[in-house]
Amino acid sequence: MSDRPSRAVFAVWRAVGRIVLRPKEAPRTVVNIGERKIVAEGLAPSFWTDLHHHAMVASWPAFFAALGCAFVAINLCFAALYALGDAPIANARPGNFLDLFFFSVETIATVGYGDMHPRTTYGHIVATLGTFTGITSLAVVAGLVFTRFSRPRARLIFARNPIVADHDGQRTLMIRFANARHNIVTDATAKLWMLCTERTAEGTMFRRIRRLDLVRDESPMFALTWTIMHRIDETSPLRGWSLAEFAAGNAVFIVTLSGLDETSNQIVHARKEYAYSEILLDHDYADIIRVDEEGVTRLDYSRFDATNPVGGTAPP
Numbered sequence: 001m002s003d004r005p006s007r008a009v010f011a012v013w014r015a016v017g018r019i020v021l022r023p024k025e026a027p028r029t030v031v032n033i034g035e036r037k038i039v040a041e042g043l044a045p046s047f048w049t050d051l052h053h054h055a056m057v058a059s060w061p062a063f064f065a066a067l068g069c070a071f072v073a074i075n076l077c078f079a080a081l082y083a084l085g086d087a088p089i090a091n092a093r094p095g096n097f098l099d100l101f102f103f104s105v106e107t108i109a110t111v112g113y114g115d116m117h118p119r120t121t122y123g124h125i126v127a128t129l130g131t132f133t134g135i136t137s138l139a140v141v142a143g144l145v146f147t148r149f150s151r152p153r154a155r156l157i158f159a160r161n162p163i164v165a166d167h168d169g170q171r172t173l174m175i176r177f178a179n180a181r182h183n184i185v186t187d188a189t190a191k192l193w194m195l196c197t198e199r200t201a202e203g204t205m206f207r208r209i210r211r212l213d214l215v216r217d218e219s220p221m222f223a224l225t226w227t228i229m230h231r232i233d234e235t236s237p238l239r240g241w242s243l244a245e246f247a248a249g250n251a252v253f254i255v256t257l258s259g260l261d262e263t264s265n266q267i268v269h270a271r272k273e274y275a276y277s278e279i280l281l282d283h284d285y286a287d288i289i290r291v292d293e294e295g296v297t298r299l300d301y302s303r304f305d306a307t308n309p310v311g312g313t314a315p316p
Helices: 006-023 050-058 060-084 098-106 122-149 241-247
Strands: 027-032 036-041 156-158 161-165 171-179 185-199 205-212 218-222 224-230 251-260 267-274 283-285 289-291 297-299 308-311
Touching: 036 060, 050 122, 060 122, 098 122, 161 283, 171 185, 171 251, 185 224, 218 251, 224 241, 241 289
Parallel strands: none
Antiparallel strands: 027 036, 156 171, 161 171, 171 224, 185 205, 185 218, 185 251, 251 267, 283 308, 289 297
């Protein structure tokens, strides 16, 4: 047997050793909440222990790229194992690592073209391990792909800016969003929260979450648009706050919505975050609903983010 397989095995082994034995860098996670960037450090690495989560949150291109890399790496490892034997695969060209690699691909994929086959006990043992790995991997990948496709998601459009203006004689914080699918979400529930840094009576800075009550926080049938409203009255946590105080506290407003999607018959969730700097004072959302000459109601989503200034200059 030539030294080409030996060199290939050594190269694979060296690459694996670099990955496994290299010093681990300090783990760090970057989280963006509104306009605030937070870097979390010191947590133990959790990639392999939380592999399912990473597979769920990865983008589709990254997900399939990772699957492809794993598939190639597994077959390279099995090809290296085949290369350690004494001509274990019939009809494989002597010293040709690619033949061993492609035989591993055919075995793990359970294709079995028949051009090459194990002819020694060692070859049969490695092929058995490869077949088991292929069947197991197929089940895992099928489960991940099904989970990603079947996971219910609401497809909502949120206005670019929250607004504060007078509504029914009361200063009101308003946020508009719409159901881009135009299907029915029954028992839809919306919630609005404010996350900000405040100083306690003892002088300690504390990151606090405040619930902002809504004029209407439920909708029996949410299909088109919805504007949630929080009245800034005597009971509101926003009463008396200025934009400078919002900036000092790095205020972030969080909108959540959940409901039953009638199409999939599953509960869907959606979330949107707004920084304090995105709030427009004394603006109103542009009207996107009109009735044409034939009496048909039309919604113009090209104006969904548009706002118009209104009278009044009092801060919230």
